[in-house]
Amino acid sequence: MSKPRKQQNRKPKGRPISGWIILDKPFDFGSTEAVSKIKWLFNAQKAGHAGTLDPLASGMLPIALGDATKTVPYVMDGRKIYEFTVTWGEERTTDDMEGDVLNSSTNRPDEQAIRDLLPNYTGTIFQTPPQFSAIKIAGERAYDLARSGEAVEIPAREVEIHRITLLACPDADTAHFEVECGKGTYVRALARDLGRDLDCYGFISQLRRSMVAPFAEDAMVPLEKLVEFEAIEDRDERLAALDAYLIDTSEALSSLPHLIINDDQAHRLKMGNPILLRGRDAPTQETDAYATARGKLVAIGDIAEGEFRPKRVFG
The missing domain is CATH 2.30.130.60 (Archaeosine Trna-guanine Transglycosylase; Chain: A, domain 4)
Structure with a gap:
């Protein structure tokens, strides 16, 4: 009787490179899709990201390659800066443009009313995450339960808002803000709650993340810039051009x-x-x-x- 053959360890596919790509994620492109694209472009053995961005949001998505994935938790804990636009007059199921209208109002807040409210949203506040979020409820993602039509009770939790600034009110229906916040803050929930407190309802109509500490805005590289290198036929030359955008793994630990x-x-x-x-x-x-x-x-x-x-x- 022949002996069973020992299972050989399979060599991981891709290069054992390590470092961070600070991607400027385009609008209407998922975070998981972005990570897969970067992993493929760099021919990396493994990849992960630090902080999901919704498909309708653009901006900074830090992507870790190789051993840099071990430093992801330290970036996840970093402060974040978002610029966002709230459209007044409607509350939606997803708290952004994708959702169905739940409530509507003809009321519109004036600029002073908005400014007077903002101190209530500074410091440690309680926030209920959106129904369509990645929060787990009894082992299930809230967005999966919401999509199936199930009513979800999501408990409020503490989040840290370091500052929130009204940038402009271009018209009666919209207001532009910038917020610097801690881990776990949902900007969509900020828009929802501002609209409720101002008695006019509101939802996110534009969202961009400009910082995830310790990475600054000038570290971002647009996806289209990286995709340009696909045209380089020589593999080694192409990968060398891409690797020039890698940030050293230890940069994630600067705090x-x-x-x-x-x-x-x-x-x-x-x-x-x-x-x-x-x-x-x-x-x-x-x-x-x-x-x-x-x-x-x-x-x-x-x-x-x-x-x-x-x-x-x-x-």
Whole structure:
């Protein structure tokens, strides 16, 4: 009787590249679709994104390639800036242009009424996410339940609004805003709640994300710019041109303490072992940090009890 053949480990498809692409996502293009396109363009082994943008929203979508996917949670926690337009007079099922009209009003707010309301939307506030959102209810996505016609009770939760600014009121039906907010804030819900408080209803008619900390607006690259390189026939030349837009993986960790270590310490960390933190300038506060050796990212870990303990290591 012949012995069963051992299953061979399959080699991952694509290149083992690591870094961030700060995509300027176009309107009417899904975040998952954008990640798939970038992964294919760069021939990357794996890819992920930090913070979904609705198809009807444009702007910054940070996409992690390779080992950079290990740093996604730190970007997800970063502050975000959005510019958005609210159209007054209707409340819709999706809180944006796609939804059906739920309520309507002929009332329109004046500029002073809007400005007077905005302090109520600054600081830590309670916000109920939209019915059409990725929030999980009993293991199901809220948007799946909503699409099936099921009424969904989504509990309100705390979100942080650092500032919200009225930029302009071009006409009686619309107002332009900018908001800087923390993780988990739904701008569509802001538009809905502003409309309710102003007794006129409202929905998002335009939305653009201009920042996801630590990445600034000038780091964005339009999708059409990257797609242009498909015309380069030589594969190595094409990939080299694309790789010029990669941002180093460690840039995602710029808000964390940075440890510069030697080769021996790097080896210990890659084996999963802690290293001692010595010297007058050694950090003592218990917090997350990252370590580099020879300018390359080695590990993300915890500082505690005079040690740096690795949680994620990098090749």
